[in-house]
Amino acid sequence: MTITPLPSFPSFDNSYARELDGPAFYAAARPEAAPAPRLLYLNQALADELGLPPLAAEQAAALFSGNSLPAGAQPIAQAYAGHQFGGFSPSLGDGRALLIGELIDREGRRRDLAFKGSGRTPFSRNGDGRAAVGPMLRELLIGEAMQALGVPTTRALAVVATGTTVRREQPLPGAVLTRVAASHLRVGTFQYFSARGDIDSLRRLLAYALARHDAELADAPVPALALLGAVARRQARLIAQWMNLGFIHGVMNTDNMTISGETIDYGPCAFMERYDPATRFSSIDQQGRYAYGNQPAIARWNLARLAEALLPTMVDPDGPEAEIEQAIAQVSEVIDAFPAWYETALREGQRLKLGAPDAALADAWLALLQRGGADFTQAWRALAEAREGNEAALHALFDDSTGLAAWLAHWQAACTATPAQLRAANPRLIPRNHRVEEALTAASEGGDMGPTEALLAALRQPFSADPALQRYAEPAPAALTAGYRTFCGT
Numbered sequence: 001m002t003i004t005p006l007p008s009f010p011s012f013d014n015s016y017a018r019e020l021d022g023p024a025f026y027a028a029a030r031p032e033a034a035p036a037p038r039l040l041y042l043n044q045a046l047a048d049e050l051g052l053p054p055l056a057a058e059q060a061a062a063l064f065s066g067n068s069l070p071a072g073a074q075p076i077a078q079a080y081a082g083h084q085f086g087g088f089s090p091s092l093g094d095g096r097a098l099l100i101g102e103l104i105d106r107e108g109r110r111r112d113l114a115f116k117g118s119g120r121t122p123f124s125r126n127g128d129g130r131a132a133v134g135p136m137l138r139e140l141l142i143g144e145a146m147q148a149l150g151v152p153t154t155r156a157l158a159v160v161a162t163g164t165t166v167r168r169e170q171p172l173p174g175a176v177l178t179r180v181a182a183s184h185l186r187v188g189t190f191q192y193f194s195a196r197g198d199i200d201s202l203r204r205l206l207a208y209a210l211a212r213h214d215a216e217l218a219d220a221p222v223p224a225l226a227l228l229g230a231v232a233r234r235q236a237r238l239i240a241q242w243m244n245l246g247f248i249h250g251v252m253n254t255d256n257m258t259i260s261g262e263t264i265d266y267g268p269c270a271f272m273e274r275y276d277p278a279t280r281f282s283s284i285d286q287q288g289r290y291a292y293g294n295q296p297a298i299a300r301w302n303l304a305r306l307a308e309a310l311l312p313t314m315v316d317p318d319g320p321e322a323e324i325e326q327a328i329a330q331v332s333e334v335i336d337a338f339p340a341w342y343e344t345a346l347r348e349g350q351r352l353k354l355g356a357p358d359a360a361l362a363d364a365w366l367a368l369l370q371r372g373g374a375d376f377t378q379a380w381r382a383l384a385e386a387r388e389g390n391e392a393a394l395h396a397l398f399d400d401s402t403g404l405a406a407w408l409a410h411w412q413a414a415c416t417a418t419p420a421q422l423r424a425a426n427p428r429l430i431p432r433n434h435r436v437e438e439a440l441t442a443a444s445e446g447g448d449m450g451p452t453e454a455l456l457a458a459l460r461q462p463f464s465a466d467p468a469l470q471r472y473a474e475p476a477p478a479a480l481t482a483g484y485r486t487f488c489g490t
Contacts, residue, residue: 149245248270
């Protein structure tokens with residue numbers, strides 16, 4: 001295998017490996033060689049943010065497949081645990097991912113660079129550590145759509161086909177994703193050490209997380225309580241944004257909830273079309289635990305698990321019972337405050353989307369959408385036309401528009417927004433599930449990246465009224481949506 005030389009690269013800092021050294025936190029590993037790496041996509045704008053040098057396609061393929069790592073890279077598989085569909089797994093870790101290192105971007109922000117699908121690690125258990133082209137391109141499409149919609153998110157820097165075959169239900173072409181994140185610290189990272197009773201490592205992790213994400217809280221009287229509150233507030237805002245866009249994560253396990261408040265892991269995720277809080281698409285979510293309407297409650301549940309994991313840093317488990325009860329009361333106060341923080345963020349988003357600060361009006365609107373079977377994204381967007389006097393376009397979206405006329409009269413009287421302001425708050429374009437599948441199929445089965453590139457270009461302008469993008473604004477046929485299922489890719 002020819003090693004492709006790389007140009008001068010920014011220096012990696014590797015603070016996680018340096019400050020949390022030792023086998024408890026990570027295992028050193030190397031990416032498995034890709035026999036025939038081929039660059040499928042490079043996010044040049046993100047590369048520029050990171051200060052990366054210009055790369056030829058061959059250099060990018062070698063770098064982002066893991067065949068040629070730059071000087072200073074220190075690939076490691078991070079340790080973490082997690083509740084998966086409510087059941088606790090004490091040892092998960094990066095089974096098919098590697099943290100390559102950290103870069104300080106042009107705005108002074110520390111960013112993780114990590115591979116996904118780069119082969120087996122000490123945490124792989126029975127997995128192959130590989131990823132397929134389709135799921136990695138899904139991460140690209142959904143992540144960049146979320147970025148354009150203003151939702152905190154991890155991002156895809158590159159996707160490289162490896163020239164290997166991945167065995168799932170059928171043979172699939174292999175790929176490696178390079179993901180950029182504020183960090184890869186998760187609720188499950190704290191659970192890993194708490195479950196082992198390793199309080200020293202837990203305190204070190206707590207100090208590192210505060211220094212990295214909440215430096216202003218590092219000297220708080222109770223550091224764990226300060227971190228818990230900061231994470232809970234970030235998650236309240238994040239989940240509210242998801243809900244106001246109809247986004248369904250699909251696998252809200254505690255190892256998929258970040259401390260930074262970024263959306264991570266676009267596996268079985270999807271966007272809802274017809275509004276129904278019970279909507280789920282994930283093939284593995286048989287009971288609907290992570291259905292659209294359950295997401296706020298699951299976020300609170302996950303945060304309660306973080307609170308449990310942090311408690312040993314607040315008290316001596318063998319200390320006075322009164323101190324333990326006080327600590328439990330303190331973290332419970334944060335968990336109990338989460339619904340109000342979420343509600344505030346949700347209502348602020350609804351105020352912008354409706355152009356009216358009326359919670360009862362918003363609730364009545366959602367009830368109309370559910371009963372009428374209207375497309376979630378299209379209906380919100382059509383409010384701008386209704387504000388201009390064309391209410392017929394909105395009526396046409398409903399199978400049953402009973403009560404809509406009365407609601408519109410009330411809304412028109414309460415609304416203070418212009419049509420332009422409503423259009424700026426309500427996207428026209430989301431990653432429609434059938435368009436995503438269309439693009440992934442073309443890339444996976446025929447090697448055609450054209451549909452992915454065209455869809456990506458559209459998703460980066462979600463509020464555009466360009467008629468040329470109409471095909472990306474249209475919902476899937478109802479029959480397709482009714483049977484649509486998403487998969488995690490492992």
